[in-house]
Amino acid sequence: MxxxxxxxxxxxxxxxxxxxxxxxxxxxxxxxxxxxRRLPLFALTGPSGAGKSTVGPLLARRLGDLALVVEQDVLWTGALRDDVPGHPAFRSTWLRMAAMLHQNGRPVVLCGTVAPPEFERLPERVFFSDIHYLALVSEPDALRKRLLARPAWREWDEERVEEMLEFNAWLQAEASAMQPPVELFDTTHIPVEDAVDHVEQWVRGLLSGAQRPSAALG
CATH class of the missing domain: 2.20.25 (N-terminal domain of TfIIb)
Incomplete structure (x- = not known):
């Protein structure tokens, strides 16, 4: 334990x-x-519909020797979901969970919508050497089409779709000015395998110059 x-x-x-x-x-x-073990955390972020849930399972197979790929929405429930704007309880819970997983020796790739201000200001940020952010984004028409095609139980009505389109636009406009900056990757016309290739190379590239996950504690 x-x-x-x-x-x-x-x-x-x-x-x-x-x-x-x-x-x-x-x-x-x-x-x-x-x-x-104070390892880097990798936040694979972006609006819903840009490809995180599609890329994640394939990425887990690619990075099985190097990192743990987890989906943040599994904790999107109960009191964590009903938290105040920005959902700090939800965010801090995930940082604590990722930090505990890191003690097994492999960094976490956390798939889910998040922006640097929601992680960087939390007390639990101290558990990580760095948090790297890569956002999958999309052209608005393609994103709208993907979201409206989702099953009814996911409750993507027009109002909710518009909110996600606004987030998609905000992220693309502000990514480079955030602290730390967010790298963008547009999935609109990209085959899934190419998107997985890009994310895998992003993780492996950042880890290649950092402390190996199997290194000693400290």
């Missing part, structure tokens, strides 16, 4: 704002210091 990184293994205190000093987690109550 991997302990929640917000909980001190010595005194059991649960930190609301975790502290990292010199690569070690530090308990603010008892000053206990302990090593952990």
């Amino acid at each position: 991997v302990l929640d990184l917000k909980i001190c293994p010595a005194c059991g205190d649960r930190a609301e704002r975790p502290r990292v000093e010199s690569g070690l987690l530090v308990c603010a109550v008892c000053a206990h210091r302990w090593p952990f």
Whole structure:
């Protein structure tokens, strides 16, 4: 079992704002210091309908030796779904989950709609060496067509589609100015395999110059 990184293994205190000093987690109550794997997180983001859920399963097969690919919507339920705008409880829960998974030695590729301001300001951001963002985007007409073709149970009415089109446009306009910047990849006219190739190369390229996931704790 991997302990929640917000909980001190010595005194059991649960930190609301975790502290990292010199690569070690530090308990603010008892000053206990302990090593952990501080790996990069990969956020595969973008509007609904741009291809994340299609790319994800294929990407998991490609990266099985290197990373864990997970879908954030599996926790989009209950109180996490009913959170305040921006859904900080949902976001922080995923950061804690990803950080715990990292302790097994492989970084996480998290597939789901998110933007840097929703992760970077959270206390749990300290668990990661970096968070890299790649957004799959699409031309508006193609995105609208994909969303309206979805099964009825997914509840994509015109109002919700328009909101996603606005997010798609905002993301393309603001991606380069965000901190950190978001890389964009337009899937409108791209075969699925080519999109998977691009995302795989993005992950492998960023990891090639970083600490290998199997490296020692710290």
